[in-house]
Amino acid sequence: MYDQSFNIRTLSGCFQPEDFKEWKKLKVPDERQKTILLASIRAQQGFLGVNLSSSVIRRKNVYWLDEVSDILVLRKIKNNIVKTNRMKSVPRTVIVNSLKSLVSECSQYRVYRLDIKSFYESFKADFVYKHVDGLRNLSVKTKQLLKELLYSYHINGGHGIPRGLSVSAVLSESLMQSFDEFVRGGEAVFYYARYVDDIIIVTGGYEENHSFLRSLRSALPQGLKFNNGKKFFVSDVIKKSPKSKQNTHANMLFSFEYLGYRFVITDNVIECNIRGLYRQVDIDLARSKVNKIKSRIVYSIISFNKNSDFDLLCDRLMFLSGNFSVPDSDRMLKFLSGIHYNYPLLNARNSEGLSEIDSFLKKAILSSYGKVFSKFFMKLTQEQKCRLLKFSFIRGHEKCYFFHYSATKMFKIQECWKYV
Template sequence: MYDQSFTLRTISNELRKSDFIKRPRLRAETVKAQELKNAVEKANGYWNIGNCLLESLLKGKSVFRSAEFSDELLIRKINNNLNKNFGETSDSRDNVIANLRELLSEGIEYRVYRLDIKNFYESINHSLIKHHLDNSQLISQPTKRFVLSFLDEHIKRGRSGVPRGLSLSATLANVAMKEFDYKIKQHHNVFYYGRYVDDIIIITDRKEMTHKFLKLIRQTLPAGLFLNNKKQKICQTSGDVKPHKADAPPIKELEFEYLGYQFIVTSPKTVNGMRPGQYHREVRLDIAKSKINKTKTRIARSFLSYNSDKNFEMLLSRLKFLSSNFSVMDADRDRKRMAGIFYNYHRINPQESEGLKDLDAYLIKVASSGWGNISSKLHSTTTVSQRRKILRISFARGFSEKTFLHFSHTKMSEIQRCWKYV
């Protein structure tokens, strides 16, 4: 049985392998023991929750992190206590993409809603969280007390919602959204519903009236939460699938972005002997246009950094990092995971991908044209041999060949410094 108490044994279970990488001093047994002792003393004595977080700005929004490692351990323990009782297992990003692709290929008519909740974390209503905590017989009293103090202290300091940046906040937000998720999922016109934080996707049978359905969603959202109309996208098929002639181009029915992918749904080709009800739509996946633009910005910043410091080896490292694959530590799962151009988008077809072609074309243009502020300065400070090295770098090849590079934690931080938060 899961133990919700705050003891040396239970809190030591919150230690992760990544902690010893990020904080080498923890490798000393005395230091580790002291941190665990500090956490237990805080939990069983007076834990000043109001001072346990540090605040910083990221893209204009306040982001929080633990002030001390002992605070981090306690927040992890509280989060796990809640997750064991409130948490619902969710599919991985890859499974969601695969399932969506399968659903979108169906030959029936449907409508897709891509919705976004405005200022999600900052607008979470505490009363819903408190209601679920009060009604739960499974959450321990100390855990409830810590969560309520955590929320109250956040408000006392002139803030709203839950602190952005903490895994505990994501869990509390899911608790607040529990009833909304259930109600929309059970709607008779909905055959797929998914939500990742503030990012919602819904697929319906197209029999609902769009304006009434959106009104229902707005009314069902917890008090204080509102849809972001600027990020809203609604698209639909023209009816049941209709194949195009074999000698004609496919008809694009709809297109949208979700979880870093671009979904392009088109009509299938006519096949002799196949009856109307047997056809499925073609669903092509590509890198989302927003991700393409973000990568282009990082390429540009890499060149701007070179134009400033003339560190050509760092420029090459940055471009190779963007166009290849590597491993990163997944702190939540306490293990390494693969990332990069192939592993982030492995469901695309490189032969069909416009995104890979676009990235390669952009890199070639900057490196070889000599036009524009970035490219002209690059040409004046590099040799032909150096520019050839840049032109050997390819996003399409990094994807197809699954090019894998090894970077130390320090090197990776240095590489990412010039585009941090982009």
């Protein structure tokens, strides 16, 4: 039976491999025991009055705890919530594969692409406290510690739940469970997925879309609202395709972006012995991601124009076009990231997005037009230009080039585009 208590044994089990790299003193047994003891004391005394450190990233306040002992208690709270609520997250790749398969079906459907505005900050405090109290399988002590942490956050001017803490990601999933169940249970709904605040819904297309959206808004947890910006998308009804239709050049019926990919649904209908009839659906890198990578290339060039550090420029282009490993937000085991691992479902050779980025980089290196690029062109030697022209996002994805960076090196690489 799972032990929810906060004691020396359970708290010592909350260490993660990355902790011993970030806090060298933990390698010393006496220091490690001292940290566990402090965590036990924190669990006994509670989180009232605790100060969360914060920083503004992409115009959002992001919070963290500085003391390792406090982090151990926070991890234990998170583990208790996960274990007692049987929470499972669906990987992005699984969602994208399922969605591609569904929108390739020849039956009638409509797609809703929604996202929630200021997701973490918008939950009403009263709703959050009431929800925590209502978690039936969660121990009283865990509820107490979690509510004390949230209360300390709120009295210092925080709203909703603190963005950045690992427990906030788990708590937000718990807070959204009733909404998830409501949408999945809808008669009109064929498919529903939510990745944090990004939502995709596929219906049979027979519902009145304005009425359907009103029902979704009314089911959201208190304080949450849908964004009406560029991510908001409702497709026309895609009619059933009763027969095979293969054109030399497929025409696009509609497209939408979700989880970093661009889905293009075409009018090509293919017949297969196993699947029967299905629509041709192409996926590519989302326009927003293409623009983000281009912006980071430009910021890298601007930085080089100022400091003339060619090796750092190469490191930055290698970082953008390659792959690497990073620790997660809770400093647990590393996960793989980069152009291939972030978008594994792309066909590199057929990707218009990757091809566009490669062309942009080539023009940036060889062009003498514009204030930024002309200065860049003048500073580079012919040998340096040849070296830079070897970088390719298509090859980086296709060959899965992998590089290792220290935390210090990674910080220096990302410094020039920190919040882009």
